[in-house]
Amino acid sequence: MxxxxxxxxxxxxxxxxxxxxxxxxxxxxxxxxxxxxxxxxxxxxxxxxxxxxxxxxxxxxxxxxxxxxxxxxxxxxxxxxxxxxxxxxxxxxxxxxxxxxxxxxxxxxxxxxxxxxxxxxxxxxxxxxxxxxxxxxxxxxxxxxxxxxxxxxxxxxxxxxxxxxxxxxxxxxxxxxxxxxxxxxxxxxxxxxEAEFQKVAKVDAFGNTPPDQLLTSLRGKDVVFTFIESYGRSAIEDPIEAPGVDNTLAVRTQALAKAGFHAKSGWLTSATYGGSSWLGHSTTMSGLWVSNQQRYRTVMASDHLSITKAFQKTGDFDTVGVMPGIQKGWPEQSYYGLDKVYNAFQLGYKGPKFSWSTMPDQYALQQFQDRVHSKKPADGKSRMSFVILTSSHQPWAPIPKMVPWDQLGDGSIFNAIQKAGNKASDVIADTTKSRQEYGKSVQYSVTALTEWLERYGNDNTVLVFLGDHQPIARVSGNHASRDVPISIVAKDPKVLDAIDSWNWTDGLRPAHNAPVWKMSAFRDKFLTAYGSTPHPKTN
Incomplete structure (x- = not known):
């Protein structure tokens, strides 16, 4: 019985x-x-x-x-x-x-x-x-x-x-x-x-634009696109996470202003949530709504123009990717139009992993500086860089800490920091601690990136940085939006004047009522703002 x-x-x-x-x-x-x-x-x-x-x-x-x-x-x-x-x-x-x-x-x-x-x-x-x-x-x-x-x-x-x-x-x-x-x-x-999206991907407002009509306003600039892992709206507006992150954004806005940099910020609604970062990357760069793996494969196999490839197509830019999260072959390099890519094994890191993250963002940025940014491209070209930061990836334990930039070396300095940090298993099991540590990880990533800009940026540097998606529901909430912050930072006032009509917020923290666009809208708006002329391709 x-x-x-x-x-x-x-x-x-x-x-x-x-x-x-x-x-x-x-x-x-x-x-x-x-x-x-x-x-x-x-x-x-x-x-x-x-x-x-x-x-x-x-x-x-x-x-x-x-x-x-x-x-x-x-x-x-x-x-x-x-x-x-x-x-x-x-x-x-x-x-x-x-x-x-x-x-x-x-x-x-x-x-x-x-x-x-x-x-x-x-x-x-x-x-x-x-x-x-x-x-x-x-x-x-x-x-x-x-x-x-x-x-x-x-x-x-x-x-x-x-x-x-x-x-x-x-x-x-x-x-x-x-x-x-x-x-x-x-x-x-x-x-x-699958069938419908293949048709959509073949239509491209800038697909036939001649090289000399692409990104004319950014010729001579050193443009850096950077994604910060899991940098979502919750980091800026959640009662547990926001105080620390908002303070960091305010402090870093002031520090950049003292160095001559100014910023405008808004919101994008990501095509993904909690993970699958590559969907956010490809949606932003392609201008297509890449919300699943099938669409991603379709886009990667297409010739639909990405922002990064538009820079390569001009013939006036070297294009480089720094991808500390890539630990295997990455055929997507061709779609993104990157002449050279540095993966996790090509950045000389000898320190410990921080859970999923192969290396701290500060180290990756210093390697980007040493191997890429500090070197002038051949033939008098400008440069466009595509950098993916990973330290704010879940489970947010252990989290790196900032160290003096001139002491980074091969990354061994992080051994003691990693050992003293939280265990991933302790943070995963505690919702409140996950939210707290997530906020700290975003503070770290934003600080590392903006300190790099403050330290190494010049009059021609243009930094575009954004989140790829919101963190998981346990951290952002079961009914959180899919919005992520995006900022454009530059010394040259003409760079920000070009997007004045966007009505973005001054500084690194977008206002609550700042414009919200679908992430797929960014490509066409960016290309148009910086001097690209549409020449549609329909098949």
Missing amino acids: GVTVLCAALVIAALVMPNTVVDVGPAKFVRLPSEGIIAAAVALALPRRPRIVLASVFGVVLGALTLINALDMGFKQYLGRSFNAILDWSLLGDAESYLEDTMGRTATLAVSVGAVVLVLLLFVLLALATVRLSNLLARHPGRATRGTLIAGVVWITCSSFGVQLAGGVPLAADSTATTLEIKARQVKDTLHD
Whole structure:
């Protein structure tokens, strides 16, 4: 009897399981699932062999839906969207790499093996449970039929009158059917989106613009595009994170002003949330809404003009990328039009990793200075640089600290700082601490970048820096926007005069009511503001 009760509880829990962390609660698991009632009725009508086969299949399908619901929970918590059964399996490898960087190889291996075993066990247990319950129904057809009819009447009545449990949870549930419908629609929409987005990517307002009509206002400038990992609106407006970050932005605005630099700042709505930074990078640079991996692959294989490639296309700029987060081949270099790229292994770093981040931002920026910025390009060209900073990547422990710039050396100075920092496992498990440490990591990254500019920038330096996405929901909140700050900093007043019509806020901190654009709008606005003439390409 006890085993049968456990089987029933397991099946019902799987049938009514929510797909978001915030919805998990006792009321969600005491509802009456319509799918269970229908399955019982079908089982009562079938002979033994078909019944057992169907019950087994039902259990396996239920296991698959339970897995998808669990993945939905994780994706909504970390990426602000549901799991896409067509596109997102490849991201599980990235998740494993993140765990390895955060927890170590041994712990990650244990977690991975445990997850596989748990999934297999889930499928087996649900299949066995549904078969056992179907056999029980077959042994007591009279009582089972009456019980099924009563349950059906109760479900219809509760559904019709909207009967609810505590917290407004409907007693009559159809979660599994709803999940199947949503996922089927998602598959259809994904396949349709692939074809439609390929058409969109072929249309380019600047696709046929001659080189001498691109970025004419920035010729002779040293332009640096920098993404700060997870630098989102929450860092500036959240009550826990904002005080420290806002103070840093105010202090650094003043320091830059003393050095002759001035800034304007606004907001962009990112195409991603919590992770998948490359979607934010490509959306900003391409002017296309790159919101999933399929779109990303399409853009990377296209000739749709990126901002960075526009600089290369002029013939007047050397183009260089500094990517401390890249630890493998990066074929995207061609799409971005970068003549040279420095990855994590080409910056001479001998210090410790800081969780996922391969090196502190300050070190990466000094290497950018030594290897790129301090050297004049050949043939009298200007330079455009694309720099991706990583120190503010979750789990925000341990966090580097600023050290004297002339003591950075090969990065060994960070050994003691890394050892004295927080453990990732302690921060991950504590929401308040995660929010606090996230704010500190943004302060560090902004300080490192603006100190670099203050120390090494010149009259021709133009810095564009922004966030790639908001941090995960545990830090930014379950209903946070996808907005990220963006700033343009320069000494030459003509650079900021060119964007005066944008109505951005003076300084490094965008005002709450500063303009908010979709991230994909930035490319055309930037190209237009700095002297590019549209010559559309339509196929």
